[in-house]
Amino acid sequence: MQLRDFFSQDCIKLDLEAEDKDEALKELVSLLDLDEKSEGILFKMLKRRENLGSTGIGRGIAIPHCRSLVVNRLRVAFGRKDGGIEFKAIDEQPVENLFLIVAPPLEVSNQYLPVLGKIAQFSKEPDVPERLAELEEPSEFMDLLEEKGV
Amino acid sequence: MHPQLELLLEMQDLRSQKQALKEQADEREVESDVFEVEIEEALEELDRKLEELEDRLDPSVQSTYRRVSRSMDRAVVPVLNGVCYGCFIAVPRSWASEAAENEEVRTCENCGRFLYYVD
Numbered sequence: 001m002q003l004r005d006f007f008s009q010d011c012i013k014l015d016l017e018a019e020d021k022d023e024a025l026k027e028l029v030s031l032l033d034l035d036e037k038s039e040g041i042l043f044k045m046l047k048r049r050e051n052l053g054s055t056g057i058g059r060g061i062a063i064p065h066c067r068s069l070v071v072n073r074l075r076v077a078f079g080r081k082d083g084g085i086e087f088k089a090i091d092e093q094p095v096e097n098l099f100l101i102v103a104p105p106l107e108v109s110n111q112y113l114p115v116l117g118k119i120a121q122f123s124k125e126p127d128v129p130e131r132l133a134e135l136e137e138p139s140e141f142m143d144l145l146e147e148k149g150v
Numbered sequence: 151m152h153p154q155l156e157l158l159l160e161m162q163d164l165r166s167q168k169q170a171l172k173e174q175a176d177e178r179e180v181e182s183d184v185f186e187v188e189i190e191e192a193l194e195e196l197d198r199k200l201e202e203l204e205d206r207l208d209p210s211v212q213s214t215y216r217r218v219s220r221s222m223d224r225a226v227v228p229v230l231n232g233v234c235y236g237c238f239i240a241v242p243r244s245w246a247s248e249a250a251e252n253e254e255v256r257t258c259e260n261c262g263r264f265l266y267y268v269d
């Protein structure tokens with residue numbers, strides 16, 4: 001399983017407009033191109049997950065995630081906000097890079113945790129925050145995943 | 151989408167989250183190790199939220215929900231290709247078009263679970 005197989009260029013946004021955490025979650029959800037009701041339900045569920053503990057894992061990276069009936073397969077998105085937003089991250093630093101992961105509750109292929117694990121592993125590489133900051137095109141994000149072998 | 155069905159979907163998502171934290175060791179481990187979630191506190195919070203949403207269900211929907219959720223792990227299931235994904239029995243064909251937009255709250259005639267139509 002390769003992380004890059006789950007990303008498509010239209011689910012990558014390098015210039016998020018969001019100014020706060022809620023707006024960022026909404027903007028990420030909008031990249032998945034669901035209907036309005038589903039977007040609303042997903043946003044609420046992601047917020048509820050954040051209430052259990054921030055998904056900001058430090059070094060400017062957050063991985064908001066949840067399971068929801070409104071998707072029928074695993075979906076991912078990536079967003080970058082230059083300058084960062086307040087996210088109540090573990091290290092209390094603003095978050096610039098956000099990886100969204102959503103899976104249906106019944107996911108036969110069982111990719112949710114492996115994908116979550118791979119993104120967490122990728123995020124821990126020393127040069128990744130810096131490399132993500134340098135991206136100019138969504139295609140370069142895909143190239144970076146490939147270069148890192150994830 | 152029917153507002154009560156929307157509520158039921160939110161509740162089922164919370165139930166999935168709760169079940170994963172409770173019963174799936176690998177998911178619990180990721181949440182606690184990578185994201186530093188306090189599992190016991192999280193489970194309590196999910197229960198509180200579920201109770202709050204349950205209070206917002208209409209009486210008839212609420213009694214069905216209580217009955218179904220007592221006896222089954224999932225109270226709301228998707229309908230995919232005309233099949234209830236709770237019991238894997240086909241739902242009446244005539245429903246599919248009417249309920250395509252999930253404008254009504256329906257339950258499976260076979261297993262009793264609430265149905266959510268997925269494209």
Ligand SMILES: [Zn+2]
Pocket residue numbers: 234235236237238239258259260261262263
């Ligand atoms: Zn059924």
